[in-house]
Amino acid sequence: AKEAATIxxxxxxxxxxxxxxxxxxxxxxxxxxxxxxxxxxxxxxxxVKFVCVGGSPNRMRAFAQFMHKELGLAGDGKDLADxxxxxxxxxxxxxxxxLSISHxxxxxxxxxxxxxxxxxxxxxxxRDVTIIRIGTSGGLGVEAGSVVITDMAVDSSFQxxxxxxxxxxxxxxxxxxxxxLVEELLTCSKEIPDLPTLIGHTMCTYDFYEGQGxxxxxxxxxxxxxxxxxxxxxxxxxVRNIEMExxxxxxxxxxxxxxxxxxxxVLLDRLESDQIRxxxxxxxEFQHRPQRLIAAFIRKPKA
Numbered sequence: 258a259k260e261a262a263t264i265x266x267x268x269x270x271x272x273x274x275x276x277x278x279x280x281x282x283x284x285x286x287x288x289x290x291x292x293x294x295x296x297x298x299x300x301x302x303x304x305v306k307f308v309c310v311g312g313s314p315n316r317m318r319a320f321a322q323f324m325h326k327e328l329g330l331a332g333d334g335k336d337l338a339d340x341x342x343x344x345x346x347x348x349x350x351x352x353x354x355x356l357s358i359s360h361x362x363x364x365x366x367x368x369x370x371x372x373x374x375x376x377x378x379x380x381x382x383x384r385d386v387t388i389i390r391i392g393t394s395g396g397l398g399v400e401a402g403s404v405v406i407t408d409m410a411v412d413s414s415f416q417x418x419x420x421x422x423x424x425x426x427x428x429x430x431x432x433x434x435x436x437x438l439v440e441e442l443l444t445c446s447k448e449i450p451d452l453p454t455l456i457g458h459t460m461c462t463y464d465f466y467e468g469q470g471x472x473x474x475x476x477x478x479x480x481x482x483x484x485x486x487x488x489x490x491x492x493x494x495x496v497r498n499i500e501m502e503x504x505x506x507x508x509x510x511x512x513x514x515x516x517x518x519x520x521x522x523v524l525l526d527r528l529e530s531d532q533i534r535x536x537x538x539x540x541x542e543f544q545h546r547p548q549r550l551i552a553a554f555i556r557k558p559k560a
C-alpha cells in the first residue's frame with residue numbers, strides 16, 4: 258500500500274498521524290526519558306528551529322558544543338547537559354535554537370528515536386522546524402572526505418521508497434526530500450573553503466556488511482566481480498554514497514511535515530576498498546565537515 262504524505266500546514270506545526278494520541282492521558286517518550294506529564298515540553302523545546310541527528314552520542318555532543326560556540330552563546334559549552342541522561346539509548350543536547358540528538362546505527366534505531374522526537378516537537382508546539390541528519394558514509398566513485406547532500410534516498414534496488422511492515426502489511430512510503438533545502442545547502446557549501454561537496458542519491462541498506470556488498474564480513478556468498486558489478490549499477494543509477502538510515506529518516510520526516518535533509522561525509526570509495534583505513538585524525542577532520550556546513554547554514558540569515 259502506498260501511503261500519502263501530509264502537506265505541511267501554513268502554521269508550520271509538526272504533524273503526527275496517529276488519532277490514538279489525542280485520547281492518551283499522558284504520552285511517555287520512553288527512549289528519550291521525557292513525557293508530557295513529567296516535563297513541560299513547550300517550555301523546554303518550543304523555540305527549537307533546527308534539529309540535527311547523527312549516529313554517535315559523542316559526536317552529537319561535540320556538535321552541540323561546536324554550535325554553542327558558532328552561535329556565540331554564553332559560556333564555553335563544555336558543561337552542556339544530556340537532556341536524555343535518564344536513558345542510555347540516545348543522547349540529546351541543546352544549543353540555543355538547535356537540538357542535537359544521537360540516533361544509533363541502522364533503521365530500527367533511528368526509527369524509534371524519530372517517532373519520539375516527532376511527538377516531542379508536536380507536543381512542544383514547535384514551528385517551522387528543519388531537521389538534518391549529519392553522518393558518515395561509504396562513497397561510490399567519490400573521493401574520501403567529500404560531503405554528499407542527498408537529493409534522493411533510495412533502497413537496495415535504487416528506488417526512492419521505504420518499505421515498512423505494519424502488522425502483516427508492507428507499507429511503501431516515499432523518501433522524497435526537500436529540493437529547495439538541498440540547493441540551499443549546496444550554495445552554502447560553496448562559501449566554505451576546503452569543503453568538497455556534491456549532490457547525489459544515497460542508498461540506504463539494512464546492514465553494513467552483506468547488505469552493502471562487502472567482502473570482509475563473517476558471511477559472504479558473492480564474488481568480488483559480482484560486488485563490483487552491483488556497485489557500478491548503483492553508481493549508474495545516481496548513487497554516490499551508502500549508509501543505513503536515510504530512507505526511514507526521509508519517509509518519517511516527509512509524512513510529518515518536517516523539512517529534512519541528509520548530509521554525510523564519505524570515508525572511503527567503495528569501488529576501491531571495503532575497509533576504512535584512514536588515520537583517526539584524518540577521520541575526525543572528515544567527520545567535522547558536515548558539521549561545518551550545517552553550522553554555516555544555521556548561522557546564515559533566513560529570508
